[in-house]
Amino acid sequence: IYRYAPVSGDLRSHLCDRTEMYWRYLRLYCQTNVTPIAKRNVNILPADVSAEAVRLLAWAPALRGRAHHKCHPVSEPYSIWADCRERLGYPVRRMEPQAWFDFLTSRPDDFYDDNARMLLAFFGKDGRDPIKGVQFDMTNTLRLLKKTGLTIPRFSFELFAKYYEVLVREGWLPAPDGRQAKAPLPPITPASPVTDNKGAKAHA
Numbered sequence: 170i171y172r173y174a175p176v177s178g179d180l181r182s183h184l185c186d187r188t189e190m191y192w193r194y195l196r197l198y199c200q201t202n203v204t205p206i207a208k209r210n211v212n213i214l215p216a217d218v219s220a221e222a223v224r225l226l227a228w229a230p231a232l233r234g235r236a237h238h239k240c241h242p243v244s245e246p247y248s249i250w251a252d253c254r255e256r257l258g259y260p261v262r263r264m265e266p267q268a269w270f271d272f273l274t275s276r277p278d279d280f281y282d283d284n285a286r287m288l289l290a291f292f293g294k295d296g297r298d299p300i301k302g303v304q305f306d307m308t309n310t311l312r313l314l315k316k317t318g319l320t321i322p323r324f325s326f327e328l329f330a331k332y333y334e335v336l337v338r339e340g341w342l343p344a345p346d347g348r349q350a351k352a353p354l355p356p357i358t359p360a361s362p363v364t365d366n367k368g369a370k371a372h373a
Contacts, residue, residue, distance in 0.1 A: 175212060176219045180322065183331040186216070187341050195250065197285050199342050203262045204251045205269040205296060210244035211324065218321055225317045226310075237310045245324050253329045258345040270296030 177189040185192050191213060198204045219239060226237055251261045264272065270292055273285075281289075322328065336342040 176214045176216050178213060178215050178328075178332050179217045180215045180328075181217060183335045185332050185336060187336070187339075192336065192341065193284055193288055195336075196342055197288055198250065198254065198261075199259060199345075200282075200285070201273065202260045203264055203269055203272060204254075205266045206263055207247040207266070209247045211247055211249055212241045212244045213324055214239060214241045214321070218319070221319055222310075222314060225314060225319060237307070237313075239310060240307055241321060241324065242307060242311060243323050249324070249329075253326050253333075254345075256326055257330065257333060260345075266292075266296030268296070270294070 175189055175191060177186045177191060178184075187193070187196075191211070222239060251263060255261050270289075273289060333342065337344055
């Protein structure tokens with residue numbers, strides 16, 4: 170039995186499944202140049218690494234019949250999305266969730282595409298995502314995979330930039346050069362300190 174955190178991105182082709190929520194949110198953030206300050210973590214397991222882990226676990230007779238949680242062993246703070254976009258040249262405005270949601274929902278109907286409309290439906294009026302994140306404990310799975318030599322690279326700006334290049338080439342993301350927000354941005358409310366929210370753990 171395999172239980173996954175988000176799986177997206179290929180380390181060789183750098184293709185991404187654009188239906189995965191991380192890339193949907195990234196499109197919205199790049200289109201509007203605003204981003205919410207969130208307590209969530211980013212945990213993306215590359216698809217090719219995940220597939221290889223399934224193969225290795227499935228072919229080990231001693232492991233059959235056991236449950237394996239699979240996610241990236243290192244979760245990054247959600248702010249990594251904004252940090253990476255800034256390094257790529259995007260103007261990034263960070264907003265408290267309520268201010269971010271109010272700004273987006275006050276735009277005219279033609280400000281958004283279908284992707285943005287779908288994402289906004291997930292949020293409450295306070296701009297917060299009501300779905301609580303779950304972080305799987307894959308200690309046992311990592312111990313079993315250690316003998317196979319499979320490595321899981323940490324999510325980095327260099328990897329993000331490679332994903333980004335493909336997403337721009339495919340037309341999913343706008344390029345940052347010369348791009349302006351579609352409407353004037355309101356003043357930014359100073360952010361309060363944010364701590365990482367590790368979420369509940371599910372044990373194998």
